[in-house]
Amino acid sequence: MDQSHHSNRTPTSLAFAVGVILMLGAVVSAFASPAQTCVFMPMNDDTKPFGLVVGADILLPEGKMEDYGVHIRFNGSIGAVAKFDELQTDYPESAVLDCRGKAVLSPGFVNAHEHPAYSYAFPDKNLNPNYFHRDEWRLGVNDKASLPIPERYDFQSNDSKQPAALVAMELRHLIGGATTIAGSGGVPGVIRNVNLHxxxxxxxxxxxxxxxxxxxxxxxxxxxxxxxxxxxTPKNLPLRIDGNLNFMAYIPHVGEGRYSSCTARAEITRYLQHVQLRDRRYSLIHGIATDNSDYVLMQKYDVTLVWSPRSNLALYGETVDIANALEQAVKIALSTDWSPSGSFNMREEVKCAKHAAKEAGIEISSEMLWKMSTINGAYALGLEDRFGKIKSGLRADLILIQHEEGDPYDSVLTATHEDILATWVNGQVILLSEMLDDRLTKQQCVKLDSVSPRVCGVLEKFNLSNLEFQNSIKDIVPLVDTAGQAPCEVPG
Ligand SMILES: [Zn+2]
Incomplete structure (x- = not known):
């Protein structure tokens, strides 16, 4: 009895052991062969301009598409967008990166408001949410403690530390999901920068x-x-605006103070009178002091609200009336403002926006938060025909994020640097996971400390060795760690 019992068990144990070995084998080969994440097929002749077909779940303006593909053209634009199988048939000579079932492809975030020349600096130790208007912390008026403005860093500086700090600032935003930042300063050829020439x-x-x-x-x-x-008594304080530039969007700071600040309210009233000219694209940065009647006008006159909840809360202890702004269908674009009081990257801003909305008793859907971070950002800049969505003819500014199950919008919004497979700016790979094939770029890719994806074609542009770069950026806002950013707290 014992014998037969024993002999009966043996084959089961053997089968079990064999099964474990097979499973271990599969795990080992998944690590040993990174192509398991996505399958890469290079071009037969990579001197020809055939481009790259990427297959994944794809976030289009009209919704999410499974088993879809995007053809990234050699000139840096988005070509055809269609079912993956169709693209493979239509572009047989292109390279192929097939990440179907493994990844989601989204337009990179458009950060509609930054101050790149200052956004390397940590918040000041005296940062507090008790200001009523930004002049109080800027100028120390109304007996408030002033906050120091960091030294302006420029790319064309004699000090080699400044360009390195700016490269790091742009890489930080790229790692946080953005492919465009709007504002004065930055470096050429890393993230896409937007500002007046x-x-x-x-x-x-x-x-x-x-x-x-x-x-x-x-x-x-x-x-x-x-x-x-x-x-x-009304004071004549007109908008200082250049009417000759009305072929581009106008995007000013307005109403940067609490709702109870008369100055902040007066700015908003003046601005929302001006926009009724409807002679160009108008946006409104911050607008903390806005109320429901303003949202009615903003919706009517197509004024996009550029919303930076973390910076608002850190300085003024309040932010826009988000429930009413959404109720009135105001277009809203998320932005980080700057590192001294704002989020260190767009994903942190999304987190803060979600939190602020929750405190106001509403939930913003992931799809809406994604829209605020992409399409609406481009719209705020009047550049929605250039980037901000996956559409034929627009620039190929794309982020490819690991995603196997669940909501693809959530995967894009909550990714960590370890979830990044690749980031393209203008069709060029700039971040590349070690799990993906080196032949996706002809540039040199560098592995930085504590950053998961490699950085391609950046450091050599600025004649920076990896060591020089990492030594130059020790004291500034780090590339990945967000622990030092301003708090996102709604006062109870
Ligand atoms: Zn600002």
Missing amino acids: KRQGDTELYDAEVESATFPFSFRAVEDLKEECSTG
Whole structure:
């Protein structure tokens, strides 16, 4: 009995052992052969301009598509967008990266408002949410403690530390999912930069133009509007705007203070009168002091709200009335503002937006948050025909993120650097996972400390060795770690 029992068990144990060995084998080969994540098929002749077909779940403006594909053309634009099988048939000579069932492909985030020249700096130790208007922390008016403005860092600096810091600032945003940042400063040839061409060198730095304004009314709005705010006597404080530039979007800081700040309210009223001219694309940065009647006007006159909840909460202890803004169907674009008071990257901003909405009693869907981070960002800049969505003819600014199950929007919004498979700016690979084939780029890819994807074609552009680069950026906002950013707290 014992014998037969024993002999009966033996084959089972053997089968079990064989099964374990087979499974181990599969695990080992998945690690040993990175192609298991995605299958790469190079071009037969890579001197020819045939481009690359990428297969994945794809986030299009009209919704998510499974087993879909995008043809990235050699000139850096998005070519055909169709079912993966159709693309493979139509472009038999292209290279193929088949990540179907393994990844989601999304347009990169469009960060509609940054201050790249200052966004290497940590928040000041005196940062606090008790300001009523930004002039209080900028100028120390109303007996408030002023916060220091960091030194402006420029690419064309004699100090080699500054370009390295700016390269790191742009890589940080790329790792956080953005492929475009709008604002003054930055470096050419890493992330896509957008701002007005004013100086020599700006045409290389800024891919496209917008007219942004930090002080659209005056440098000292609280002082200039003192009388109006105490006596009610209207003061002539017109918008300082260049009417000759109305072929591009105008995107100013307006109403950067609490709802109870008369100055912040006065700015909003003035601005929302001006936009009724409808002579160009208008957006509105911050607008913390807006209310429901303003949202009605913003929707009516197509003014996009550029929303930076973390920076708002960190400085003023409040942010826009998000429930009413959404109720009135105002277009909203998320942005980080700058590292001294804002999120270190777009995914952190998404987290903060979600939290602020929850505190206001509403839930913003992942698809809506994704839209606020992509399509709406491009719209805020008046550049929606250039980037911000996966559509034939637009620039190939794309992020490929590991995704096997669940909501693909969530995968894109909550990815860590370890989930990044590849990032393309203008059709060029700039971040590349070690799991993907080196032949996806002709550039040199460098592995940086504590960053999962390799960085391709960047450091050599600035004659920086890996060691020089990492030594130059030790004291600035890090590429991945967000622990030092300003808090996203809604006062109870
Ligand atoms: Zn700003």
